[in-house]
Ligand code: FES
């Protein structure tokens with residue numbers, strides 16, 4: 120099928136199979152390798168992207184589901200400078216191997232778009248679909264709270 124959609128504010132048209140996974144389309148066809156594949160079955164959240172503003176697992180989305188829609192990946196967050204979430208994860212030490220980080224940041228981005236000052240419980244709930252094997256979650260939660268503060272300022 121010929122598929123047109125927006126990715127990171129850019130219109131793209133690609134030829135692809137209808138059952139191609141969005142994560143493969145992004146990483147292999149469009150070179151957007153910031154999105155990571157962990158489990159490949161909707162359990163780890165490493166592949167989280169935004170689809171029309173909603174955080175979703177790109178390993179579970181087929182190409183046929185994104186026609187005309189808007190996709191945002193980790194590459195789409197920074198403009199001239201890093202996004203406050205990216206800065207916060209670095210400054211708060213919320214990254215070790217970094218494999219889970221793009222997924223956490225995309226989930227946190229969706230949360231902060233809805234709640235400018237989320238509670239710790241809200242953050243834990245919204246990030247409950249993202250797994251990190253390295254850091255534990257304390258620094259990640261602190262980074263999201265700090266990013267929320269940066270964004271409010
Ligand atoms: S790679 Fe998609 S949820 Fe784990």
Ligand code: FES
Nearest residue numbers: 215216251252253
């Ligand atoms: S920083 Fe390594 S899995 Fe999260």
